[in-house]
Amino acid sequence: MASESKTSDSDDVTRFASTPPATGLPLWYPTLLDSVSERISQDQQRASLAANQELVSTYWHIGHDILARQSEQGWGTKVIDRLSADLRDRYPGIKGFSPRNLKYMRSFAEVWPSDSIVQEPPAQLPWYHQIALLEKLDDESTRIWYAHHAVAEGWSRNHLVRQIETRLHERSGQATSSFQATLPPLTSSIAQEALKDPYVFDFLTMSEKRSERELEGQLLQHVERFLLELGRGFAFVGRQIRLDVAGDEFFPDMIFYNFVLRRFVVIELKATKFEPGYLGQLGMYMSAVDDLLAQPGDEPTIGLLLCKTKNSVVAEYALRGFKSPIGVAEWATELKEALPEEVSSSLPTIDELEAELAGSGIDEEAGRET
Secondary structure, eight states, rough: OHHHHHHHHHHHHHHHHHHOOGGGSSSTHHHHHHHHHHHHHHHHHHHHHHHHHHHHHHHHHHHHHHHHHHHHHHHOOOHHHHHHHHHHHHHHOOOOOOOOHHHHHHHHHHHHHSSGGGGGGGGSSOOHHHHHHHHOOOHHHHHHHHHHHHHEEEEEEEEHHHHHHTHHHHTTSEEEEEEEHHSEEEEEHHHHHHSSSEETTOOOOOSOOOHHHHHHHHHHHHHHHHHHHOOOEEEEEEEEEOEEETTTEEOOOOEETTTTTTTEEEEEOOSSSSSSTTTHHHHHHHHHHHTTTTTOOOOOEEEEEESBBBHHHHHHHHHTTTSSSSSEEESSSSSSSSHHHHHHHTTHHHHHHHHHHTSEEEEEETTTEE
């Protein structure tokens, strides 16, 4: 009997390990696979989000306790140092209780006075992101603005820091455009918010003799960072794509597709000051893309003209005569006003944070709990 049982178990294992060929499966199998995979991914994301919110909640309550006791009894930083040592002795397997991190918890509770923070977008961000928001921003409304965008667009901590340093909240929606006159109200608002002015290409190393070709080449060389600066929903379609218009050939600088707006975006690059005549060329490219590249269901193409400088009043006047949705913005390799050196130098580096928070359960690259 024992021998039969063993043989049966072996047969079961053999049958279980055998994978049916893909060719013999029903036609609906790929749909089932996609559905199950999507459900697993969503469950993993929910579990990760819940774990991160629990961590943020714990840190807030620790910070709140420290803040309350300090307010009542006015003790100094030596207590935090002692608390750090005692917590690490009491919980040797748990990291994240360095004096610096406990001070961050206290600051976190101070800038978010209510524990309702754990139900808001900032609580969905990893702790490294929280520290960046604490260190970089003093204004609550601005902090909330960046937290919302970081969650919605999945920014890494480094990208969040860059967006704060380049003052994205001041640049978003600032391009001069004809959207209000050429697009439906809701679409106009979304399209306007999708553009910024100026665009900051701080990853470029332009020569003294700037040219459109050099600018275009460097943007393509750093296309991933270019896409990050363009913002949410942009996908690169191609450079100098040939457009055959009744036998004449035209080559727009760059073509993108925006999945939020569901339309192509033609970008023309200029290394000079804005000239009204540039709009005619861009408008023609947009019409050609609508006829030659757009598919059923795509909305009319949008144009974006990036110039080294522009007179906003001249650009506004020039756009009044256009029925096509076009935005005009400047590009720069750095902001005219940099962060004060004392502010920039006081920020902890990723290496410093990782050294102190190592093993705290945060995977910075993935932006989720490990």
